[in-house]
Amino acid sequence: MELLFLLLLVLIMAGALGSGYPVAFALPGAAIISIGLAAGAGWIFAGSTDAYFHTGGPQQWLSAGVTNLRGIYWEVERDTLIAIPLFIFMGIMLQRSKIAEDLLVTMARLFGPVPGGLGISVVFVGALLAATTGIVGATVVAMGLISLPAMLRNNYSTPLATGTIAASGTLGQIIPPSIVLIILADQLASAADQASSMRKALHKEATGELSMPSTFDVSGTSAGEMFLGAFIPGLVLVGLYMLYILVFAILRPKSAPAVRYEGAINLRFWVDALLTLVPPLALIFVVLGSILTGIATVNQAGAIGAAGALLMAGYRLPEKGSRRLFVPVLVGLVGLVIIGFALAYYPMNVKAMSTASDRIGIALGVVGTLLLLASLIWSGVRAMRLQNTLQQVMLETAKTTSLVFIILLGAAMLTAAFRAFGGEDLVREFLTGLPGGFWTQFLIVMLVIFLLGFFLDFIEIAVVVVPIVAPILLADPGANITAVWLGVMIGLNLQTSFLTPPFGFALFYLRGVAPAVVRTVQIYKGVIPFIALQIVALIIVGANPPMVNYLPNRTSLLSETGPPPRNPKLQLCLEDYVGQKLAESSRVQDAVSAAKMLDLSTLPRDLERDLSGAFESAEEALAEHARITDAVAAVEEAAVDYRPKLHVVRKIERDIRKLREEADELKTTLSRMRGEANPDRRANLEADIAALEAEIEAMRSRIPSDWTEVHDAFAALTKAEDLARLSYRRAADSSFQAPAEVLAVLKANEAYAALEGPLNDIRSVFETGEGEEAITTIEALEDRVGEVEGTRDVRSALSGARRDLDRGQREDALEGYGEALEEYQAQLQWRGDAAALIPGIEAYLDATRGTLGIRVQERLTREQALALASCTSEHRDVSLNF
Known part of the structure; x- marks a missing residue:
């Protein structure tokens, strides 16, 4: 019966559309009529209005379309459709003008x-x-x-x-x-x-795992x-x-x-051609360019296009040769130039305005905005007075926009009815x-x-x-x-x-x-x-999917809000990129070998351990990347025989699930039948269930006997690849982080040496200082010490001394202050000795930054982003993981 009402829904809609009935009313009308007929037939023949629906009842599905439309289009985040009236206005205005x-x-x-x-x-x-x-x-x-x-x-x-x-x-x-x-x-x-x-859901059914990797x-x-x-x-x-x-x-x-x-191809010809071609081309460039470069959203670009079309209509609608023909658009251009100048050279933040320069920038912005508004109003008045163009364009825009949204509502109701009958x-x-x-x-x-x-x-x-x-x-x-x-x-x-x-x-x-x-x-x-x-x-x-996917990926990866290199969806392409770089040159391998030859004995034991461990992690990362290559080759080789078997088994399992669902529905119906009532109906249900169970068993027998063994063997290969990738990522991250931290410490030697005077000068505060003023002075020095890389121990000792002084324990405070000085002097010594390591560590980091250290970066470089945009533009088959 559900299929009957589904067919009825389609026939009513097709008949209404074929008769010329408005689409905006044919779609919801077909939904309401078919749901109403199904509810009436269920009440008459089965005693329940819900009988002939796939799930739920008529009340639920009648309200589903409106509820879904409201839930989708009334959300603040879902503002995409705002651009529709703006682009419609732009198009109709350009046509009418x-x-x-x-x-x-x-x-x-x-x-x-x-x-x-x-x-x-x-x-x-x-x-x-x-x-x-x-x-x-x-x-x-x-x-x-x-x-x-x-x-x-x-x-x-x-x-x-x-x-x-x-x-x-x-x-x-x-x-x-x-x-x-x-x-x-x-x-x-x-x-x-x-x-x-x-x-x-498919991944859970295929693997039994509760969560699916975001990749x-x-x-x-x-x-x-x-x-x-x-x-x-x-x-x-x-x-x-x-x-x-x-x-x-x-x-x-x-x-x-x-x-x-x-006619004559003279200066007048080329001037007219430029005046005709340049404004529309400029409008297209601004509208599309602002979207393509990420400067404006689609809605903002639509507003730009509508405003530009109005300005162009302002000089096209009057007769050529009219006085002050181009004045409105020139005023608007001057306003835009002023706004651009203010944005480029002044901080345009009204709340943070404090200096005379800030006030000048805000004033320029206000003047430019007023000029732009004046040009838009002037052009709008012209469009309104000449042939009543503005009113006609706005009326057509309102009609077209209303039509779009009425169709959206009707389509939402039709889709709800289609789902109601299991379509x-x-x-x-x-x-x-x-x-x-x-x-x-x-x-x-x-x-x-x-x-x-x-x-x-x-x-x-x-x-x-x-x-x-x-x-x-x-x-x-x-x-x-x-x-x-x-x-x-x-x-x-x-x-x-x-x-x-x-x-x-x-x-x-x-x-x-x-x-x-x-x-x-x-x-x-x-x-x-x-x-x-x-x-x-x-x-x-x-x-060629990259023809479509490349530009969106490129724009996303190059934008200020682009995903960081650690984004899970980038990792496969990132490792392919690293592999290409490693294959092109031995620079990374040579840098790792040179780094392992550095004399790290001048460093404290913990930094020496971290640095030597990082160099060992670099060697491990190179080895693990080679393992990735071997593991991928092994998976691809095995996939040739595994893929056909996987497709056959997954299809059988899908058919089994369908039959199991049918059997479960029949069992549910049987369990709801009480006593000895309807014995024939019970017998038929039991027979149907038995037939379905037999069919399920027959399908299970079609699964190859060696499937479990084949699946486990292939799963072991994919697991080996995943482990190699995970090991590589850990080793690569470790290989870059510690050297970068040590280099930052050593490069701060000059700033560290400059702390000696302030540390010695503050002794008098610990000896005779009192009250809040002394504590504030010490805290200021703590902040200054903390700004220098690698001074955690010095600052910690200084903070402990300050807390003792705050509690009135001056002797303990002086003792803690002495410890801070000792720690400072000890660190000053090894910093000076270890300064010779700076060139070697810098060479190592420069060589590995774009490969092993790529994931530690805050964002991708332009070269990396373009390479990843190209890689992620291809559609990668992931069915072997399901």
């Missing part, structure tokens, strides 16, 4: 002389509009109205012209900042949390990471489009002729039961999303389909994909579906504005090569 039209005209003039230049300019402007608007319909319509007549007038092939415009218009799906990427990031963040729980965990994503991840794939797609048009124009010049600009479990069982593992599952999911893209907008697909399938794909330990890679692949796939005949949305948008001479068949024919190019891009990105 005709900046997009200016871009197309200018680029056509610049690229016209190139074979296929008009088509290349359309792709270029499509990419620019994608980076500023992110709205597919608006971009396709704008370019269709402006560039299609020009391309047809210049004898361009109709299929080529329409295909170029439709394909370029859909670039807003994948080129950041994109609304679809923001929504996908939000959905994938929740999916990653679910996938993490699923993988932990095997699933990482989430954010809108900023999605923007970074989609940047290179978007450029690859633009490059493929341009290359195709260029080759097409060379092979068939009559179908894509060069178009020369008829999520059904999908999981179907996907996990497919032969071929992750890639079969992935291809099926991508095909489903591709087909759904014919009928549904990207918002519905992102909020309905992704939460169901993404956790399953992310949880797979064999592929071990990242959430950002999955999101970018889905985004590329959705873009492809927007073009595919006969239902591609971009085709409908273009058909609506194309002249009657352009036939629909020609539009369909024109997009086919671009669909093929998008499939090529999908294959390229799918086969």
Whole structure:
């Protein structure tokens, strides 16, 4: 019955959408109707409204959607969707202010002389509009109205012209900042949390261990990471489009002729071109650059983009030649320059303001802020007075934003209903039961999303389909994909579906504005090569995960808040990096050998012991790293035979778990039946349980008899690798810490020698000093002594003497003071003798800092961060640990 109501849910939703009923109401309506029918049928036929639900009851599932939406989107930390209205405002403002039209005209003039230049300019402007608007319909319509007549007038092939415009218009799906990427990031963040729980449960079932190492965990994503991840794939797609048009124009010049600009190419031409191109390009650079460099969050970048679009509209909406045309934007630029100057040269902290310089900096910041606000208000007034543009843009922004959030609520309710009837479990069982593992599952999911893209907008697909399938794909330990890679692949796939005949949305948008001479068949024919190019891009990105993962990893590792070298998820790549460095040069080995030759007898016994132990740990670390290499080779060799057996056994065990769950449910039902009532029902249940138990035993017999022995042998190999890595890390850390501490002590010799005078001068305080003043004087000296490395014993003796003096025990205080002086003199002696060790220890530390000592650093160097970003960008198979 659950499957019946699940089918009913899908049919109601499909019927509502097919009839043209608004999506925002079709999704929650289908959920409410199907849950209501299931509750009514359960009450009529089974005496309980909960009878036909997978778990729970109708009240729980009716409120689940609203509760989940509130729990997810009302959290302070989950503010990603705030960026949506900001980017929508930016895109609509640029479109309404005709900046997009200016871009197309200018680029056509610049690229016209190139074979296929008009088509290349359309792709270029499509990419620019994608980076500023992110709205597919608006971009396709704008370019269709402006560039299609020009391309047809210049004898361009109709299929080529329409295909170029439709394909370029859909670039807003994948080129950041994109609304679809923001929504996908939000959905994938929740999916990653679910996938993490699923993988932990899988690890516990496979190994019996209660906790899973964080190295095997699933990482989430954010809108900023999605923007970074989609940047290179978007450029690859633009490059493929341009290359195709260029080759097409060379092979068939009559179908894509060069178009020369008829006007004069003079200074006025270049000035107009710069004024048209530079502001949008600068806005894109600021918005995306602030995100890519980590200067601004996605929300902050959205606010920057909205403000920039308003300033640009302020000088574009008035007629050219108007007086004071550029005054508002120039005022804003002056304000930004003043703010930048103040931030660069003054401490801009109002609470800490104390000096005249501080007050000057704050005053400059206030002036710059007021000028920027004045320019924004001035531009806003212009946009409001001219064609009522500002009101129309804000109204469209409010409508679009409301639509997005209403769909989110409806999708949350639909997803809750889908889970209520066991749909999520059904999908999981179907996907996990497919032969071929992750890639079969992935291809099926991508095909489903591709087909759904014919009928549904990207918002519905992102909020309905992704939460169901993404956790399953992310949880797979064999592929071990990242959430950002999955999101970018889905985004590329959705873009492809927007073009595919006969239902591609971009085709409908273009058909609506194309002249009657352009036939629909020609539009369909024109997009086919671009669909093929998008499939090529999908294959390229799918086969090369670093194209997506590298930029997010690079930005994270190079940022001020980047993870420290001890981060568990970095250790495998860190050890690979160290291995490469050790293989490139013998510098580390030579430095360790030279360090062991140092005469450490001038040091105190404890420091001598620590230093010699560190040099021995360095030798041990080098040996353990070699053991890691051997252990990894042994695991990889054994994995060739072990992996197929593992997959077979894990599939059998998964099937056994399903049967065990069914048997347990039947046993629970049987245990609730009282007395002799329903003897036939009891007999049927007992027979079903017996059949399931027999099937379970039959499945267990299919597990190879030598599986335990094979598994234990392979587990011993992986344990040996883990032990080698653990031993290496301990030895490597020990090899660097003690020498660094000793070097810091010896380098402080000059500061240490400077303490002699103050220590001798304070004798009078111990001899005759009284009260709080004497104690304060001694404490000040203690603090000064404590600032010098290696003075713990001197300071300890001084502190003890001060406490005795505070208790009125002057003789004991003088005795303690004498001990402090003795300790100081003894240390002064060996510090001077050991100063000769400084060059040798420095050479050792310099040689080992980037290898054995890398984990002791507070943060990674640029070279190390880039190497690790490249390494962690690959998807590493961890299924052998499950």
